Amino acid sequence: MFGRMKDAVADAAETLRRAFAGLNVVEVKPEPFRFQSHGSASLAVEGRAGLNPPVARLHEMCLLSQAVEGRALEPFHAELHAESGWARWGAEAEVVRMTPLEGGSATRMAVPPLPRKAQTLSKLEPPVRPPTRRWADSLGQPGTRHLDPGLGSVKAESGLSAMLSLAVPIRSEDIQRLPKGLWMRYSLQLVRGTGENVRNLEVLGLFRIPRKGVADLRHDPGQGRILLRLERLAVHAARAPFILARRKDDGSLVSCYVEDP
Amino acid sequence: MADPIKLAYFMAVKEGASYLGGLLVTDTSGIPLDFRYTEPITPTRLQSILYGKSLEPHLKEEVIQKTLLKELKTPPDLFILSATELAGGWSGDAKYPVLAVQKSQESPLAKVGEAFRAGPRELLIQLSEGAAPLRVMFAASVDAVAQEQAVVKLLEAGYHMDLAEPLERVTAALQSLVVKES
Numbered sequence: 001m002f003g004r005m006k007d008a009v010a011d012a013a014e015t016l017r018r019a020f021a022g023l024n025v026v027e028v029k030p031e032p033f034r035f036q037s038h039g040s041a042s043l044a045v046e047g048r049a050g051l052n053p054p055v056a057r058l059h060e061m062c063l064l065s066q067a068v069e070g071r072a073l074e075p076f077h078a079e080l081h082a083e084s085g086w087a088r089w090g091a092e093a094e095v096v097r098m099t100p101l102e103g104g105s106a107t108r109m110a111v112p113p114l115p116r117k118a119q120t121l122s123k124l125e126p127p128v129r130p131p132t133r134r135w136a137d138s139l140g141q142p143g144t145r146h147l148d149p150g151l152g153s154v155k156a157e158s159g160l161s162a163m164l165s166l167a168v169p170i171r172s173e174d175i176q177r178l179p180k181g182l183w184m185r186y187s188l189q190l191v192r193g194t195g196e197n198v199r200n201l202e203v204l205g206l207f208r209i210p211r212k213g214v215a216d217l218r219h220d221p222g223q224g225r226i227l228l229r230l231e232r233l234a235v236h237a238a239r240a241p242f243i244l245a246r247r248k249d250d251g252s253l254v255s256c257y258v259e260d261p
Numbered sequence: 262m263a264d265p266i267k268l269a270y271f272m273a274v275k276e277g278a279s280y281l282g283g284l285l286v287t288d289t290s291g292i293p294l295d296f297r298y299t300e301p302i303t304p305t306r307l308q309s310i311l312y313g314k315s316l317e318p319h320l321k322e323e324v325i326q327k328t329l330l331k332e333l334k335t336p337p338d339l340f341i342l343s344a345t346e347l348a349g350g351w352s353g354d355a356k357y358p359v360l361a362v363q364k365s366q367e368s369p370l371a372k373v374g375e376a377f378r379a380g381p382r383e384l385l386i387q388l389s390e391g392a393a394p395l396r397v398m399f400a401a402s403v404d405a406v407a408q409e410q411a412v413v414k415l416l417e418a419g420y421h422m423d424l425a426e427p428l429e430r431v432t433a434a435l436q437s438l439v440v441k442e443s
Binding site for chain 2: 151153154155156157158159160162163164165166168169170171173174177208209210225228230234235239
């Protein structure tokens with residue numbers, strides 16, 4: 001009992017499988033989801049006048065005046081027509097008759113000679129000549145200006161005071177080149193003037209400097225010279241020999257003017 | 262007694278856009294006898310364009326130098342300027358022997374007072390014992406005879422003073438004047 005049921009169900013299942021085996025499966029691609037945004041129109045207020053009063057419209061109806069009479073359909077009648085091919089060919093053919101040529105009147109035409117020389121064209125004129133206008137107001141004469149490039153005269157000033165503010169270096173004379181008698185004379189005057197023993201003095205130099213107007217005096221042992229700061233009085237003062245010496249015991253400087261013979 | 266020798270030292274400097282010059286006259290000890298200087302000259306832009314490269318020589322030689330020499334009461338014996346100015350082709354006043362002096366690095370000459378001619382316009386002179394000789398360069402306008410006469414005066418002055426030093430004093434004085442006026 002159950003075996004027959006099972007076979008029946010299996011047959012039914014096989015039948016269904018065969019029935020649907022030939023079906024084509026169509027794959028439908030789903031459309032991509034698109035997000036669409038719709039903007040909402042902004043609310044607007046529209047002002048309107050009051051309601052219009054109802055208007056009645058009149059419509060006129062036309063009555064049918066001409067009636068069409070319907071007729072019953074007539075039955076088809078078949079007719080047999082016969083047509084001969086030759087008769088049709090003869091009926092459609094057309095005979096064309098040509099008129100013969102007739103003699104006409106002929107006239108002689110003269111051929112114009114070719115030009116012997118090519119024609120040269122002159123310079124093309126402009127299609128439109130621009131109209132010339134004259135400037136009524138002439139430009140005025142430019143004004144000339146004179147600018148003297150000369151550097152002019154320069155004023156000179158006396159700056160002796162500024163110059164005297166700078167130290168004046170005086171070089172020592174070469175004592176070895178002096179006549180021995182003259183140097184003896186100078187040495188004697190040095191001893192008298194300073195009151196020192198000649199053995200205690202070391203002569204630093206003999207300088208020829210202004211007798212007046214010496215404001216300051218400094219010794220420059222490196223270069224064997226003295227540096228003087230002078231006053232205006234010194235410019236025209238007489239120059240006199242001047243001996244600068246150093247005491248050997250304490251190293252202090254002594255000096256004196258000496259007289260020329 | 263002969264007149265004492267007067268040495269004129271000329272220097273023109275450019276301070277900013279202005280030019281000014283000074284002339285120092287000294288005796289043979291280097292002591293100032295006179296000093297004149299010009300007020301600063303500032304050329305305009307138009308003058309600078311019109312004169313071009315000749316502006317500076319013209320200012321120094323024609324304007325500044327002549328103005329200063331006119332102011333001198335007695336003419337100098339020697340007109341001394343810097344070696345740079347002379348090398349630039351000095352063509353100023355030829356009334357005085359124009360020369361430049363410069364300390365050299367040459368070995369000393371045999372004796373003091375000796376002169377050695379190094380060129381047609383250049384000499385070396387020995388002023389002190391054992392020191393390097395002094396180089397003396399003359400302007401083209403100074404002939405040989407004038408050069409010999411000038412050397413005698415230089416030797417005499419150089420015995421008492423440093424012949425190149427006063428130019429430094431003129432420069433210092435001009436700079437102090439410019440600072441004072443500004």
